[in-house]
Amino acid sequence: MAERMTRGGFAQPGSAMAFKTGSWRDLVAPRHLHGLAPCAGACPAGEDAQAYLAPLTNGDVKSAWEILVTANPLPATTGRICHHPCETACNRGQFDEALAIHAVERYLGDAALHNQWAYPGIPQTTTEPAVAVVGGGPAGLACAYHLRRLGHAVTIFDALVEPGGTVATSIPPYRMPKEILQAEARRILETGITWQGHTRVGSDVDLDELRREFAAVFLAPGSQRTKPWDVAGVVPAQLHDGLALLHTWMEVGSMPPWHKIAVVGGGNTSVDVARALKRCGVEEVHLVTHNGLPWDAEDPMRAIAREVRQAMEEGVVIHANCGAERLLLRGNRIIGVVLVAMKKMRGADGKWHRHGFPGTEQVLMVDEVIPAIGQTVDPSGFESLLQGLDYFDVDHHGRMTHHQGLYAGGDARSGSSGMASPAIGDGRRAAAAIHAALCNNPLLPEKQRPLVPITEMHLQYFETAPRAEPSILPVAQRQGEAEIEQSLTARQALDEAVRCLSCGNCMICDNCWTFCPDQAVLKLNHTIQGDGSPYVFDMAFCKGCGICANECPTAFIRMAPEQDEQG
Amino acid sequence: MNNTAALRDMSSIRQQQSRFEGLTPGHRACQGCGQALAARLVLESSGPDVVVANATGCLEVFTTAWPQSAWTIPWMHSVFSNTAALAAGMEAAFKARDISTKVLAFAGDGGTFDIGFQALSGMIERGHNVLFVCYDNEAYMNTGVQRSSSTPVAAATTTSPAGIARTGKRHLKKDIVAIIAAHCMPYAATASVAYPNDLKDKVRRGIQTPGPAFLMIHSPCPLGWMHDSAKGIEVARLGVETGLVPLIEMEYGQQTSAMPLRRVRPVVDYLKPQGRFRHLFADDPMARQELAHLQALADHNIAHYGLQESQPESGDSHAAASVRRGTVAVVPPGAV
Structure with a gap:
């Protein structure tokens, strides 16, 4: 009987799962790729x-x-x-x-x-060598904080009595309340940092002394010296510097009795000065900047768009893409300033220059012209390091070239934008570099992840929703x-x-799990450590069709060559 | 972890899935098969207490390469023409023995629109409590992409090729849902693999309907439609968003719902990714005319089924598939 049956007649029935369709995959396989959100x-x-x-x-x-x-x-x-x-x-x-x-x-x-x-995560005791931080502004505070997290003892030296640096002295309370800054700074110091206020490097303590006493020194003194300013070689007899006016106003709350003022500059300080003048009752306040408005595509001013908008609401008149060409004087007294339209253009030498256009002059009748064009590092105490430069020359990690054990960051470093958040980044990176150097560890590069542009996202899965606006x-x-x-x-x-689109990372939407025609995406009841998603690919059955990647809203799933998949 | 251990781990993970898998992997469907996905989604919301009568076609072939089966539920294969008769018989037997198990009938568009139609009409007319699911991939794909009465006008198949004389199929797609609905049908609906939640809801409604129910699922076929295997869901969604694939429900001959379109797309968006419509983009008056014909059909659908929405709503063609990160959390007590 048996010999008359076909060969297949003896086969045992079984599940299709014995057949691994993963072998059909051709060149590419899906994988989870953690992208870097913009x-x-x-x-x-x-x-x-x-x-x-x-x-x-x-x-x-x-x-x-x-x-x-x-x-x-x-x-x-x-x-x-x-x-x-x-x-x-x-x-x-x-x-x-x-x-x-x-x-x-x-x-x-x-x-x-x-x-x-x-x-969280501050060690109780200090196990690592002591480090000195010069300057208690955002860069110094951030560096000290991260050094404490890494187990170091830290002392901060600052010329002022209270921490906060330029944020404390130069940002008006209507946008940075003092008690908030002080509370956050105090919380940093309470992690076990020694605060040595009223101590200026150069006059009260010597830099070489710090280098002898501490295993490393982080320099973040900020930029305190006003840049020289003139209009066609002429400087007003009584020069009022914008930042100095702002300091005075923040301390005593008043300004000289002016009626019409022109402020020159395109950064946040110039806007703050202009608004402070307006608050003190100055009738006409003009802000003259070489740059365009912050929301212009070309050559925008550095000041924050929100602040410029509010300044305009408050009555400050902005003259964008304009330069002061000449001061109108009667003897020593300023009676006005001549403005001219300007544009940043590439010259024959291939470099960017600002050009003024003759015939576009306009006269502003004003009592004073106040420059607020930025500051540079005060070299006193650091002469040997600066060697004539007006900034500290450092690499990405704040390491000073040719000076072992010295680091710098914040407004005083090369290429600084004068903003607080880059200074905090400087402090964090320098702390990592200091820690690595003092522990003789290699400084690991920060993890590089590929940026996720919007074109790689699958936006058809998102609903529009209005942005939260503070009052x-x-x-x-x-x-x-x-x-x-x-x-x-x-x-x-x-x-x-x-509302976060979760660019480049899993948002647990179940699309891959739902849409896989081969049930090759499995879902766990917890997210996987280091992956952030609860999904795993069963590569034994994945045919590599690519649907999961095409329907992943956040571009977290990508089709990639097989050999990369292991690594 | 070595390879074997990883595999063992996978099978234990698979056993803990928080959904019912009526169809296992290892089936031999092509890469990116819309029908394989649709069948799993149907069983996910109907199983496990179901039996399936399955007509000849891709689904039958790719799930049961002898001697293996990819089904985890009782499943029976019928010839092309009589799936509905087989399902009707099973239902009658269950009824006689007072068994509550639900009978499903699965067929492709060939087994529904053409070859199986007579048995289907009879099953409905006799009022059998069966959910008949038609996986509509708009041609006889299993035997090599021959045109069916479901193939849309102007689509190229091996028996309606595009060339000098003709621009693909000359005849219209049969309005099967209207024919089914004309049987004084308790429930007839259309769904798309691009809208799995809507699809599963309609399966549940079909199951709960006492008496016959019919569900047609638009299921892209990368092989026959000639699109990238990764683009199946995208193509299916575009079919809905252009108006060519209206998602509707009909009860006792009356249309009772339609998924409104948030943004109506031109039909070229749907046709462009598919090789079966490639000839319509040639510089040729006949091609232009057929392209305009398909746009007119979409416009007609939008008007006929009332797909145009007046303002965004929660069940429309955008919201029905939308996702978001996390849930909207309750403000914790003590938060400032």
């Missing part, structure tokens, strides 16, 4: 907004803050004053409106101060030290977190 790529302080927004989507404010402060110990401060390049870079800006990252950062910072949360004090109520921009409510902050 916000994280753009943050000068090194924050990963996506990472801290994730716990916030579950309402976990404390975890969100704890992730945030692994990079930036001053979020309530930067949430207020940062120029937030993260929001400019945010992919959502090209979909509907960018996430209000600065507002969420500020919300988290304020929540931590309100609840008196302590920094703004009306112009009529902008008096005294009242803060202009308000905090988000908890409801607003939580809703904003859900």
Whole structure:
């Protein structure tokens, strides 16, 4: 009987799972690729907004803050004053409106101060060599904080009595309340840092002495010396410097009795001076800048767009793409200034120059012309290091060329933009470099991840949602030290977190798990450590069709050559 | 972890999936098969207490390469013409023995629109409590892409080739849902693999319907439609968004719902990625005319089924597939 059956007649029935369709895959296979969200790529302080927004989507404010402060110990401060390049870079800006990252950062910072949360991960004892930090501004505070996290003993030397540096002395309280900055700075010092205020390097303590006593020195003295300024070779007899005026106004609350003023400059200080003058009752305040407006595509001014908008609301007249060509004098007295239209253009030598166009002159009748064009490092005490330069020459990690054990950052370093968040990034990177050098460890490069441009996202899966807008004090109520921009409510902050597109990282949407025609995507009931997703590919059955990658909203799944898949 | 250990791990993970898998991997469907996905989604929302009568066609062939089976539920193969009769018989037997197990009938468009139609019409007319699912990939794919009465006008198949004389199929796609609905049908609906939640809802409704129910699922076929295997879901979604594939429900001959279109796309968006419509983009008056014909059919669908929406709504063609990160959390107590 048996010999008359066909050969197949003896086969045991079984499951199709014995047949591994994974062998059909041709060249490419899906893999999880952690992309770098544009916000994280753009943050000068090194924050990963996506990472801290994730716990916030579950309402976990404390975890969100704890992730945030692994990079930036001053979020309530930067949430207020940062120029937030993260929001400019945010992919959502090209979909509907960018996430209000600065507002969420500020919300988290304020929540931590309100609840008196302590920094996580600070070792109780100091196990590593002592380091000196010169300057207690954002760069110095951040460097000291990260050194403490790494186990070092730290002493900060500062010429002023209180910490905060330029943020404390030069940013008006209506955008940076003093008590917030002081509370965050105090929290940093309470991690076990020695504060040596009222101690200026050069006069009170010698740099060489610091180098002898400490294993390493981080220099972040800021830029305190006003840049020289003239108009066609003429300097007003009584030169009022913008920053000095601002300092005086912040300390005593008044300005000289002027009627019409022109402020020259395109940075935040020039805008702050102009607004302070307006608040003190100066009738006409003109701001003259070589640059375009902050929202112009070409040659924008450095000042934060929000601040310029508010200044305009308050009545400051902005003359963008203009330069002061000549001062109109009667004897020593200024009666006006001649402006001329200017444009930044590439010259025959291939370099950028600003050109003034004859015939476009206009006269502003003003009582004074006030320059607010920026500062450079005060060289006293650092002459041997600067060698005639007006900045510290450092590499990406703040290491000073030719000076072992010396590091620098903040406004005083080469190429600084004069902003607080890049200074915080400087402090963080220098702390890592100092730690590596003192422990004789190699300095590992920061993990490079590929940036996720919006073109790689699959936006058909997202719904539009309006951006959270903090309430703004009306112009009529902008008096005294009242803060202009308000905090988000908890409801607003939580809703904003859900707007994050999760660029380049898993948002647990189940699309890959749902759409795989071969059930080759499996879902665990927990997220995988180091992957952030609960999904695994069963490569024994994956035919490599590519549907999972094509339907992954965040471009977290990519099709890549097989040999890379192992690595 | 060595390879064997990893595999053992995979099978234990597979056993803990929080969904019912009526269809296992290891099936021999092509890369990116829309039908394989659709069948799993149907069983996910109907199983495990079901039996399946399956007509001849791709689904039958690729799931049961002898002596293996990819089905984890009782499954029976019928010839091309009589799936509905087989399902009707099983249902009658269950009824006689008071068994509540639901009977499903699976067929392709050939087994529904053409060859199996007579048995299907009879099954419905006799009122059998069966959910008949038609996996519509718009041609006889299993035997080598021959045109069926479901193939849309102007699509090229091996028996309706595009050339000098003709621009693909000359005849219209049969309006099968209207024919089914004309049987005083309790529930007839269309779905798409691009909208899995909508699809699963319609399966559940079909199962809950006492008496016959019919569900037609638009299922892209990368081989027959000649698109990239990664683009199946995208193509299916574009079919819906252009109006060529209306997602509707009909109860007792009346249309009771339609998925509104958030943004109506031109039909070229749907046709361009598919090789079966490639000839329509030639510089040729006949091609232009057929392209305009397909656009007119989409416009007609939009008007006929009322697909145009007045304002965005939660169940429309955008919202029905949208995802977001996390949930909207409740403000924790004590938050400022």
